Structure formats: C-alpha cells, structure tokens
Amino acid sequence: MIMAKKIYECGTLRYSLGGLLLSVGLILFAFFSFTLTTNIINNLIPLHLKDALGADNKTITLIIGTIGGIFNITICPIVSFKSDRYRSRWGRRIPFILWTLIPYVLSITGFAFSSEIAVFFQKLAGLSKFAPTTITIVTIGIIMAFYQFFYMFVGSVIYYIYNDVIPVAFQARVVGAVQVACTVATTVFNLFLLKYSLSHFKLLMLFAAIIYTAGVGVMCFLLKEPDYPPVPEKDAEKSSGSRGVLTFVKESFSHPFYWYAFISTGLMSVSTIGTFLIFFNQNMGLSLDSIGKLFGIQGVINTALSIAGAAAGTLLIDRWHPVRVYLFGLLLSLLEPLFFLKFLFATPPAMVFWWSSLIMMIFLRISGTFYNLSSMPMLMRTYPQSRFGQFCSACAMLRSILVLVFGLVLGACIDLLKYQGGLGDFAFRYIWLWRLLWMLPSALFFILLYRQWLRLGGDKFRAPAPWSETGYEEMPVSKISHPTEKLVKRGIVAVGGAIVFHIVLLLILTVTALRNGNSKYFLSAAFPLAIVTAAIFVMIRHNVLLDLRRIRENQQPCNGIPHHGFLFLCAVTSIGLSGIGFYQSFSVISNVSAVWFWCAESLILLVILLMIILLIRIERGYSEIDKA
Numbered sequence: 001m002i003m004a005k006k007i008y009e010c011g012t013l014r015y016s017l018g019g020l021l022l023s024v025g026l027i028l029f030a031f032f033s034f035t036l037t038t039n040i041i042n043n044l045i046p047l048h049l050k051d052a053l054g055a056d057n058k059t060i061t062l063i064i065g066t067i068g069g070i071f072n073i074t075i076c077p078i079v080s081f082k083s084d085r086y087r088s089r090w091g092r093r094i095p096f097i098l099w100t101l102i103p104y105v106l107s108i109t110g111f112a113f114s115s116e117i118a119v120f121f122q123k124l125a126g127l128s129k130f131a132p133t134t135i136t137i138v139t140i141g142i143i144m145a146f147y148q149f150f151y152m153f154v155g156s157v158i159y160y161i162y163n164d165v166i167p168v169a170f171q172a173r174v175v176g177a178v179q180v181a182c183t184v185a186t187t188v189f190n191l192f193l194l195k196y197s198l199s200h201f202k203l204l205m206l207f208a209a210i211i212y213t214a215g216v217g218v219m220c221f222l223l224k225e226p227d228y229p230p231v232p233e234k235d236a237e238k239s240s241g242s243r244g245v246l247t248f249v250k251e252s253f254s255h256p257f258y259w260y261a262f263i264s265t266g267l268m269s270v271s272t273i274g275t276f277l278i279f280f281n282q283n284m285g286l287s288l289d290s291i292g293k294l295f296g297i298q299g300v301i302n303t304a305l306s307i308a309g310a311a312a313g314t315l316l317i318d319r320w321h322p323v324r325v326y327l328f329g330l331l332l333s334l335l336e337p338l339f340f341l342k343f344l345f346a347t348p349p350a351m352v353f354w355w356s357s358l359i360m361m362i363f364l365r366i367s368g369t370f371y372n373l374s375s376m377p378m379l380m381r382t383y384p385q386s387r388f389g390q391f392c393s394a395c396a397m398l399r400s401i402l403v404l405v406f407g408l409v410l411g412a413c414i415d416l417l418k419y420q421g422g423l424g425d426f427a428f429r430y431i432w433l434w435r436l437l438w439m440l441p442s443a444l445f446f447i448l449l450y451r452q453w454l455r456l457g458g459d460k461f462r463a464p465a466p467w468s469e470t471g472y473e474e475m476p477v478s479k480i481s482h483p484t485e486k487l488v489k490r491g492i493v494a495v496g497g498a499i500v501f502h503i504v505l506l507l508i509l510t511v512t513a514l515r516n517g518n519s520k521y522f523l524s525a526a527f528p529l530a531i532v533t534a535a536i537f538v539m540i541r542h543n544v545l546l547d548l549r550r551i552r553e554n555q556q557p558c559n560g561i562p563h564h565g566f567l568f569l570c571a572v573t574s575i576g577l578s579g580i581g582f583y584q585s586f587s588v589i590s591n592v593s594a595v596w597f598w599c600a601e602s603l604i605l606l607v608i609l610l611m612i613i614l615l616i617r618i619e620r621g622y623s624e625i626d627k628a
Contacts, residue, residue, distance in 0.1 A: 010167045011226030020167070024174055026219045027162055028181045033215020034158060035185035037108070040193065040208040041147070045111065047197045049140065053133045063141045068148045073400050075152040080393030081248050083157050084386065085239050091225025093157045093164060093389075098220040100153040105209045107147035112205035114140050154216070160389050163380045164225055168476035172317035172377040176310030179373065183303050235467065251387060252394035255464040257456070260449035261382060262395045264442045266402040268330075271438035273407045280428040281357075284343065285350030294354060298361050309369040317370065319481040320565050321459055322377035327450050328566045329371020330443055331611045332573060335604055336364055337436040339577065342600035344429050346593040348584050356580050363576025367569045382453065384463040384473040410434060447618060454622045482624040483564045485548050491567025492541050495612070498574035499537050502605055503530050505582040509598060512589055521595040529602040536609045544616070551625050560619025562612055570608050577601050 008015040015023065046064055049055040055063075079096060086092045110117065118136040122128065127135060166174045193204060231239075238247040252258060281291045317325045339360055348356070383391040413434070417427035456462055456472075459480045465473035506526055513519040547557035581601025585594040 008167045008170075010165055011228075013165060013224065013226045015167070020170070023165055023223060024177065026223045027165075027174070028177055029215045030158070030161075030219035031178050031215075032181045032185045033211045034154070035182040036189060037208045037212040038151075039186055039189040040204055041108065041111070043189070043194065044197050044201060044204060045140065045144070048201055049137060051198055052201070053137050053140075055137050059137065063137075063144050067141075067145050068151075069400060069404060071148050071152045073397055075149065076156045077248065077390075077393040077397050079153050079156040080160075080389035081239070081244065083160070084389045085231050085235065087228055087231065090220075091164070092228060093160055094220050094223065094225060096153050096157045097216060100150040101213065101217060101220070103146070104150040104154060105213055107143055107150060108205055108209040108212065110143040110146070111140065112202045112209075114143060117143075156393065157389060158216075159376070160392065161219075161223070163385070163388055165223065168381075169318060169478040171380055172322055172373065173310070173314040175376045176306075176314035176317075176373045180307050180310045183306050187303065248390060248394070251467055252391055254466045257382075257449060257452045257464050258391065258394075260445045260452065261379075262398045264445035264449060265395050266399045267438050267442035267445065269399045270402050270406045271435045271442065273403050273410060277431075279425060280431055283425040283428050284347065284353045286354060290350070290354055294358060297358060301362060302365060305365050305369045306372075309373050313370055314373055316565065317374045317377060318478065320563065321480050322374040322381050323450065323453055323461075324563065325370050325374040325565070326378040327446060327615075328563070328569060329367050329374060330446055331566075331615070332364070332367040332569060332608075333371055334436070334439055334443060335573065335577070335607070336360075337432040337439065338604050338607060339364075339580075339600075340429075340432040341436065342597065344433075346596050348588060348593075348597070352584055352587045356584055359576065359580050359583075363573055363580075366572060370569070381461065381475065382449075382463065384465055385475065386465075386473060387467075447614075450618060454619075458622060482626045483561055484626050485552065487564035488544065488548060488561060488567070488625075491562070491564040491571070492544055494571035495567055495574070495609075496537060496541065498571045498578070499534060499605070501575055502578040502602070503534070505578055506530055506598065506602075509582065509585055509589065509594070512586065513594070516590045518589065518592065518594060521592060522598070525595055526598050526602060529599060529606070533602065533606050533609065536606070536613075540609065540612055540616075548625075557623060560616045560621070561623040561625060562615050562619070566615060567612070570612060574605050574608055577604055 005016050008017070008020050042064075046060050049060050049063065083092055083096050086095065088095055090098065115132075115136055118132065118139040121139070122130070122132065122135045162171065162174050162178065196204060235247075238244065253262075278288075278291060281294070282288075286294070343353075347353075379392065379395075380388070410431075414427050414430070417423045417430055418425070421427065453461055456464070460477055461475050462472040463475055465471060506522065510519050510522040510526070513522055543559060544562065547559055547561060550557050551561075578601060581598050584597040584601075588594045588597070
C-alpha cells in the first residue's frame with residue numbers, strides 16, 4: 001500500500017516535506033548572508049573611520065547612528081505599510097528586496113572604493129584645499145546615507161517573509177533556525193574576518209557585496225510567496241498620500257490590544273539602552289581582561305543555548321503557544337535586575353562576582369532563550385496577517401522614539417549620580433534599578449495584552465481589525481498542548497524540590513557560621529524568610545491540587561491552573577539562584593554581608609513564587625487541561 005505524501009499548507013502554498021525544507025533553506029541562506037553583510041558594514045566602517053581616517057567620535061556617531069535612526073522612524077513604516085498592500089506575481093515582500101538589491105550592493109561597493117571616489121570628486125570639484133581624509137569621510141557619509149536608505153527596504157520586510165510562507169505549526173522552529181543562522185554568521189565574522197578589518201577593508205567590502213547578492217538574490221528568485229486576495233478598492237484609496245498616513249495611524253493605534261503590545265515592547269527596549277555594562281563590571285572589581293573572558297564565555301553559551309533552543313525549545317514554543325511562552329520568559333527576565341540590585345548594598349570579591357555572573361547567566365538564559373525565540377512568533381500570532389508589516393513598523397517607530405528620548409535621560413541620570421551625587425563609578429550599579437523600573441511596567445502592559453488575548457479567543461485568537469466588516473481578522477490556528485494533571489503535579493513537585501534545596505543550603509550556611517558568630521543573623525533574618533517562602537509554597541500547592549481535583553470531578557476551578565512549563569522553568573531558575581546565593585555567602589561567611597547575599601536570593605525565590613500566584617490569577621476562567 002502506497003502512503004500519500006503529507007502536504008503542508010500556508011495560504012495558497014502547498015508543500016511536500018522536501019519543498020518545505022527547500023523554502024526554509026533559502027530563508028536561512030538569505031539571513032546568513034544578510035547578517036554577515038551587516039556585521040561587516042557595522043564593524044568595518046567605524047574602524048575605518050576612526051583608525052584609518054582619524055574621524056572623531058561625534059562624526060562616527062552621526063554617520064553610523066543618526067542617519068539610520070532617522071530613516072528607521074520614517075522609511076521603515078512607509079515600506080512596511082506599502083508592502084502589506086502590494087500585490088504582484090513576485091509576492092508582496094520580495095519585490096521590495098529585489099528592487100533594491102542592485103543599489104544596495106552598489107552602495108556596499110562604494111564603501112570599498114570610497115578613497116578612489118573621494119579623489120575623483122576632489123579633482124573634479126577643485127577641492128584641493130581640503131585634506132584627502134576629510135573628503136573621504138564626507139564621501140563615506142554620503143554613501144552611508146544611500147546604504148541606510150536602501151537597507152530600510154530590506155530590513156523592513158525580510159523579517160516578514162517567514163510569516164507569509166511558513167505554515168503556522170512550524171513558525172517558532174523556523175524562527176529558531178533563523179536565529180542560529182544569524183548567530184553562526186556573527187561567529188564567522190568574529191573568528192575569521194574581524195582581524196582583517198583594517199588590512200583588507202576593500203576586499204571585505206567586495207566580499208560583503210558578493211555574499212549578499214548570492215544569499216538574498218537566490219531567495220528572491222526561488223522562494224515563492226502565496227497568492228494574496230486583492231486589496232479592496234476602498235483600502236487602496238486610503239493607502240496613498242496623506243490618507244495613507246491617516247490610515248496607518250488609525251489602524252495601528254485603534255485598539256487597546258495593540259497599544260499594550262507597542263508600549264510593552266517599547267518600555268522593554270528603553271530598559272536595555274545604554275546599560276554601561278563594561279563600566280558596571282569594572283566597578284565590581286573586574287579587569288578588562290576578565291570582562292572580555294566573561295563576555296566571551298557568555299557568548300559561547302548563548303550560541304549553544306540558541307542551537308539547543310532551535311532544536312528542541314521551539315518545538316515546545318509551538319506546542320505551548322508563543323504568546324504564553326513569551327509571558328513566561330518576560331516574567332522571569334525580571335529576575336536579572338533583581339539579582340544585580342543586591343550589589344548596591346554589598347560587594348563580593350571580584351572573582352566571586354565573576355563566577356556568580358557567569359552561573360547566573362546560564363540559568364537565566366534558559367528562560368531567556370524561550371523568551372528570545374518566542375518573541376517573533378508571538379508577534380506573528382498577535383498582529384493581523386494582512387497588516388503584519390504595518391503593525392511591526394508601528395511598534396518599531398514607537399520603540400525608536402522612546403529609545404532616542406530616554407537614552408539621553410539615562411545618560412543624564414548616570415552623570416547626576418556620578419558627579420552631583422558624588423558616587424563616582426558606583427553610579428553604574430544603578431543601571432539595574434533603571435532596568436527594573438522600566439521592565440515592571442513592560443510586564444504589566446503585556447499581562448494586560450495577555451488577558452485581552454484570552455478574551456479574544458486565546459489559542460483560537462481573532463485579531464482586532466477595525467478595517468474589517470466583522471471587526472476581527474481570523475488568524476491561523478495550530479494544535480496546542482495544554483497542561484495535563486500529571487505534568488502540573490510534577491511541576492509543583494519540582495518547585496517544592498527547589499525550596500527544599502534552598503532550605504538545606506541555608507542550614508549548611510548557618511552551621512558554618514557558628515564558628516564566627518554570624519549564625520544569629522541567619523537565624524533572625526534568613527530563617528523567617530525561609531518559613532514565609534515555604535508557607536506560600538504550601539498554599540500554592542494546596543490550591544492547585546484542589547483545583548485539579550475539581551476539574552477531575554467536572555467542577556469549575558476556583559483559580560487558573562499554572563502551566564507546567566512555567567513551573568519547571570521556575571524550579572530550574574530557583575535551584576540555580578539558590579546555588580549562586582550559597583556560593584556568594586559561603587565565600588564571605590565570616591562577614592555580615594554573607595547574610596545579605598543569602599537574604600537577597602531568598603527574596604528572589606519569594607518573587608518567583610509570587611509570579612506563580614500571579615500566573616494562576618491571570619489564567620482564572622481560561623485554564624484548559626488535556627487528558628493524560
């Protein structure tokens with residue numbers, strides 16, 4: 001008996017497994033080439049301007065950052081808006097990449113021959129009174145303007161490609177594979193090309209032009225987009241000129257659901273700008289060599305986790321739903337600034353801090369990997385497919401404005417603390433307070449979005465669409481795995497095990513502290529915290545098990561059921577942070593600061609339990625349990 005081949009559908013596209021893999025391969029090669037090209041441009045141009053031409057930092061910032069920032073706020077929304085409504089035999093995204101391929105590549109080639117172009121125009125325009133290096137810097141600035149202009153066409157729509165051509169059940173896995181391809185491209189540049197940045201500037205620029213043409217060009221000619229329904233005549237009339245601007249604003253900002261998404265993303269971006277991490281690490285006693293090794297090892301671990309996440313984590317993201325997983329990662333990301341805030345009150349030995357930071361990063365990056373990998377699939381499941389580019393660009397525009405404004409505010413705050421406050425470099429420790437103060441409202445707005453998402457169908461979500469007669473746009477639906485009673489119980493056991501581990505470590509520290517008289521501080525401060533934490537866990541366990549029994553008896557649960565995935569992530573994170581707290585406290589056990597380090601980790605464990613309670617409240621009335 002001959003088995004029929006399984007067919008995978010995305011819009012009007014129908015794939016066999018081989019055809020789907022070919023499309024994914026084309027996308028991965030294009031992203032590898034695109035990322036490698038941008039790495040070459042973004043790293044070589046500043047080095048060439050500074051070391052070869054002697055440009056000052058203000059000039060470099062103007063050429064590299066300011067021009068791109070202006071285009072990102074203006075060109076990007078226009079291109080995204082138009083691409084959503086464009087129809088052709090090539091699709092709606094690929095034409096914007098294909099049309100700009102030649103001028104984009106020519107601008108890269110222009111960088112390679114910038115010195116020769118500068119000499120030519122200097123002779124042609126009679127500018128001999130200016131130094132050749134000055135003319136070359138101006139030439140690179142002009143070429144950069146052209147490069148950034150055409151880059152916006154590519155950068156605006158290339159990230160929308162897999163939303164249009166990949167079946168919804170595989171989107172998270174493809175996004176993970178794309179991230180791995182981009183990471184590999186960055187690694188290739190750092191390991192093999194960066195060292196030739198100054199000595200082989202021209203050759204590397206020409207190589208960038210060739211690799212971009214090969215990777216992106218092949219994708220444009222071989223990748224097929226689905227056939228889209230014609231744009232309604234009334235929508236076409238509203239998409240040109242000033243009416244297009246009004247349509248963009250009205251549609252993008254017409255519903256609270258999208259406001260929540262934009263504000264949450266924008267606030268998260270503000271939290272991470274200008275974090276001055278190098279200066280913070282220096283103030284913690286690390287040398288530049290130690291910082292370099294720390295960042296280098298973290299980079300290797302990030303790459304490994306990205307590969308592991310693409311291989312296995314994205315499968316879980318697709319099964320659990322990207323919106324749900326993104327919420328898990330967003331909540332747990334709050335633990336990073338909480339971890340570092342304790343250094344406002346005590347300072348461990350430099351190498352203790354080094355190892356603590358490394359181990360902390362490993363455990364938090366586990367949940368962080370889920371957060372990063374689910375971010376794009378989350379957008380693909382919440383923004384209307386017919387207007388996906390438009391909504392992405394609206395979010396990017398708001399994010400760029402917030403970052404531009406509050407980036408200056410952060411610098412002013414640090415200077416105020418450093419000079420007027422008399423803190424010196426200690427002021428850089430407050431960057432984690434800055435992060436927390438912006439991440440908290442970011443999480444709040446996403447929780448509001450999540451509740452709206454649940455009310456709008458949850459796993460069968462319908463996107464608000466004021467331009468539609470029904471007011472909604474149907475979204476692709478894939479099979480979702482909900483928690484089972486067995487997995488939820490195992491998740492509760494895992495969290496309980498993490499708390500027992502925490503208490504055992506506390507007992508070891510207390511016994512060790514008996515030798516120097518510090519045990520009384522552990523008994524008076526750390527043990528009450530441990531008792532409160534254990535009591536809260538017992539309450540959570542009791543309520544969850546009671547609701548599981550109600551569901552088993554076909555009754556309505558009093559609260560929501562926490563997802564087992566979040567429980568397991570909380571357990572792993574708690575074990576890691578307890579271990580770090582033990583290491584920090586044990587290293588300074590003869591000092592009272594040992595109690596502070598331990599109590600700080602105990603408070604973080606308490607926050608994790610409060611997050612579980614919060615998730616239970618959020619899920620109230622919407623929890624679904626699959627039969628084992």
